[in-house]
Amino acid sequence: MKIALCQINPTVGSFDYNRDLILKNYVESINRNADIVVFPELVITGYPPQDLLWEDGFIHQNLHILDTIAAQSTIPIILGFVKKENGNLYNSAAVCYDGKIQSITDKILLPTYDVFDEDRYFTKGREPKVVSVNISGKRVNIGIQICEDLWDHNYDCKVSEVQKKLGADILINISASPYHEGRLNNRKDVILEKISKTGLPYLYCNMVGAQDELIFDGESLAFSASGDCIGQGKVFEEEIIFVTLDSDVKVELTETAREEKMYRALCLGVSDYFKKSGHKEAVIGLSGGIDSALVAAIATDALGENNIHGISLPSKYSSDHSLSDAQELAENLGIDYRMIPIQEAVEGLEKVLYPHFLGLDPNVAEENIQARARGNLLMALSNKFGWMVLSTGNKTELALGYCTLYGDMSGGLAVISDLSKSDVYALSKWVNKVMPGRIPIGSITKPPSAELAPNQVDPFDYDLVSPLVDSIVEERKSQADLIKNGADPDLVNSLYQKIRINEYKRRQAAPGLRVSSKAFGLGRRIPIINHYKGKRK
Numbered sequence: 001m002k003i004a005l006c007q008i009n010p011t012v013g014s015f016d017y018n019r020d021l022i023l024k025n026y027v028e029s030i031n032r033n034a035d036i037v038v039f040p041e042l043v044i045t046g047y048p049p050q051d052l053l054w055e056d057g058f059i060h061q062n063l064h065i066l067d068t069i070a071a072q073s074t075i076p077i078i079l080g081f082v083k084k085e086n087g088n089l090y091n092s093a094a095v096c097y098d099g100k101i102q103s104i105t106d107k108i109l110l111p112t113y114d115v116f117d118e119d120r121y122f123t124k125g126r127e128p129k130v131v132s133v134n135i136s137g138k139r140v141n142i143g144i145q146i147c148e149d150l151w152d153h154n155y156d157c158k159v160s161e162v163q164k165k166l167g168a169d170i171l172i173n174i175s176a177s178p179y180h181e182g183r184l185n186n187r188k189d190v191i192l193e194k195i196s197k198t199g200l201p202y203l204y205c206n207m208v209g210a211q212d213e214l215i216f217d218g219e220s221l222a223f224s225a226s227g228d229c230i231g232q233g234k235v236f237e238e239e240i241i242f243v244t245l246d247s248d249v250k251v252e253l254t255e256t257a258r259e260e261k262m263y264r265a266l267c268l269g270v271s272d273y274f275k276k277s278g279h280k281e282a283v284i285g286l287s288g289g290i291d292s293a294l295v296a297a298i299a300t301d302a303l304g305e306n307n308i309h310g311i312s313l314p315s316k317y318s319s320d321h322s323l324s325d326a327q328e329l330a331e332n333l334g335i336d337y338r339m340i341p342i343q344e345a346v347e348g349l350e351k352v353l354y355p356h357f358l359g360l361d362p363n364v365a366e367e368n369i370q371a372r373a374r375g376n377l378l379m380a381l382s383n384k385f386g387w388m389v390l391s392t393g394n395k396t397e398l399a400l401g402y403c404t405l406y407g408d409m410s411g412g413l414a415v416i417s418d419l420s421k422s423d424v425y426a427l428s429k430w431v432n433k434v435m436p437g438r439i440p441i442g443s444i445t446k447p448p449s450a451e452l453a454p455n456q457v458d459p460f461d462y463d464l465v466s467p468l469v470d471s472i473v474e475e476r477k478s479q480a481d482l483i484k485n486g487a488d489p490d491l492v493n494s495l496y497q498k499i500r501i502n503e504y505k506r507r508q509a510a511p512g513l514r515v516s517s518k519a520f521g522l523g524r525r526i527p528i529i530n531h532y533k534g535k536r537k
Contacts, residue, residue, distance in 0.1 A: 001135050001176065003172075004029035004037045005241040007218040007233045009209030010199045011276050011284055012046030013058070019044070019065045026069075026077055029240055035135045039079040040174050040207035041107075041147050042091060044069075045177035047207060048214070049082070052325055053121050059084050070096035076133045078144060080174050088123040093144050093174055095131050103131045107146035109155050114523035115178065115214060115514070118148075128159045130166040142416035143168035143200070146176040150190055164198040170245070171200050176207040179217035179265055182519045184235075184255055185217075201225045201245055208238055210272035213514045213521050215265045221253075229253045235261065236268045259430035262423065262515050263298065266415060269513035273413055274388065283387040285378055285408070286329060286337075287451070288322030293329050293443045294393040294428050295415045299390055305334040312339040313374040315346060317451045321480070325440040332438050342373045349373065360410055367452035379410055388412040391510050394505030396421040398509065398520060399473055401502030402450075402458070412427040418511030418519040420470050421448075422460040468495055474518040478535035496534045504528045 004026040010018040019170075022039055029037040041047060045058075052058050059082055066081045074097040083092040083104060091107040106125025109117040128143045128149070143163030150173050152158050160171055171194065177183070191202050201224050207220030222231030222243040229251045231243040246275050274280065283297050286292050300308050310330045314323055323339075330337035345448070349369050350357075357365070378389045392413030393403045395418050403409050416424060428439050448458040468487060471477045472495060479492045506520050507528060518524060 001034055001035050001245050002138065003222075003243045003245065004032070004034035005203060005205040005220045005222065005231065005233065005243065006037060007037050007208045008039065008043065008219045008238050009216075009272070010043050010046045011051055011209075012049055012211055012477060013066050014046065015044070015061045018046060019068060021068060022079060023072065024087065025240060026073075029242075030075060032240075032242065034242065035075060036133070036142075037075065037077045038172055038174060038203065038205045039077070041080040041093075041176040043079050043174075043207070044080065044081040046211065047216075048116075048211070050117075050121075053089060054162075059089070064252055066094055066096075066101065069097055070094070070101045073097050073099060073156070074133075076102075078172060078174060078464070080146065080176075089121055089221075090125065091118060091122045091146055092125075093146055095133065095144070097133070102133075103129075105129050105131065105144040105146070107149060107534060108157055108159055111148045111151075112303075114518070118149075128157070128166070130163055130168045136535055139363050141167050141169045141204065143171045145171060145173040147173065147177060149173065150175070150187075150194065153190075160194040160198050160200075160202075164200060166461075168198075168200060171198065171202045173202070173204045175204060176216060178214040178217070178514065180515060181258065181262065181397055182517075183217065184219050187221060188253065191221060191223055193320070195223055195225065195227050197227055203231075203243060206233070208233075208236060210269040210513070212273075213511050215269045215513060215515070217265065226318055240401075241468040253291050257430075259427050261432075263427050263430065265515050266298050266419075266513055267302040270390075270413065270415060273513075274303060277388075277442065279386070279388045279412075281307045281309065281385070281387045282390050283309040283311060283381050283385075284390050284392065285374055285376055286312050286326035286366075287392075288312075288319075288329075288440075289446075290327035290424055290428055290439070290442060290443045291394055291397075291416065293325075293439045294419075294424055294431070295392045296329060296333060296335065296388055297428075297439060298415055300333045300335055308333070308335040308345060309385075310335050310337050311378060311381065312337070313342050313377060314339065315342050315370050315451070317454060317456070319369075319451065321442055322451060323448065325442045328440045329443065332440070342377065343368060345373045345377070346370050360380075361468045367450075368404045368407060370452050371404035374481050375404070375407040375410035382412075390415050393417060393509075394419050394421050395473075395520070396460075396462065396469050396515075398506055399469045399502070400460070400465075400498040401505055402460070403505065405415065405505055405508060409505070410509040414510040414512035417509065418515050422466040422470075464491075465495065468492065469499070470516075472496065472499060473524075474516055476518075477487040480535050483536075493536065500530055500532070500534075
């Protein structure tokens, strides 16, 4: 029995496009002698459809596309869609063949954590099912699961074990599981656990592509009943994975290196964000620092050098090496490079404000005039030429509020907002390892600085601070936990305070691409007004 796992890249709400993409892959699978063709979760609507599910006509269009596909079906096709029954919506999988819908399976376990909020929209299925299909005159019983049905550790219903008792010969999971670091090994371990309990082959078809801040990595998996890997999809690429269950062929499970995988995830996130939003060209403020250098490299690889515009925006505090590093980067990448000095604009604003600031010492207000002048100029270029501004702040800066609203935070997409400062350095060094000298060495080695005041450097030891911020945000460790493990109490309490009071800034930031287990954005919901001090003892 030959099964085709089609890890494809649908677009939310683009019904005709998704239909054509499904049928194209279905036909190709048939032409390559597949017996069953499998597609990801909610592939007809795209994932996640969120509140579009409540839009008039959305469910009807989704059902119409399913009927269209079913009418053209010959061999069994398994695909995700939204079912409506008695006023309730279900995240479901249809099995179609011989020109019609033969059976429907509903998702049993609905995730409501991190980026998932399926209880908001869907009703859970009543009980796991097994679907029987005819393959070359032989009945095959398939336990069809939908994404979270695999991750049943914290649920009473153990879907795989129930389907085994119902007579399943094989388990097939259709999924829209977003990428974050370590996700492939998580999936592998859970699948192997299910195989050890059921003794059944397990096939996992995952979505690929990016939707808003989520990035789906593909990497569909197939394991035999003995736990051998017999199929693995490429990472971040559309592909049909053909699996022959009765074959002795084994596949060595491969994991892409950490930095390469993060970099490729961000490239896909940028590429799909532009393609699916109808944009083609990006503009980036090039400071000569490491953050804007990495963003420019990612954008160039995602969109092509002819679609990237790098703008140097020097003030009187900008160092010569910052200007030369920005120009060298642009030349290395082959992108359009322009310089627009901001000093005249800054002095004009300072002149207007002079009567109101008279007698007061200069402080962050004057510094931020420079950042906002840069933001205004980049947004003006965006408006005039239709270029999307890519903001360049990293996760550590965003966490601590070391960024300027309507200044360096301006933009349509925050490319590296889920990379800690440590990861910015790690990915930049990986870029230069793959293509030596691509990012100027000065951008990597010089002390980080916003250059908004004389001889200014960033007020953090990032080697120390960045891991602590990750522990607080991603691992939810308390001050007491960190202090117990040797962290300086004053530093830890200061970081907690900075993260707490800057929620209002992050709420106004451009959407960012998620590559960690806990990113700012969809999966982190902290009140803006919040007096909780954390557990200190």
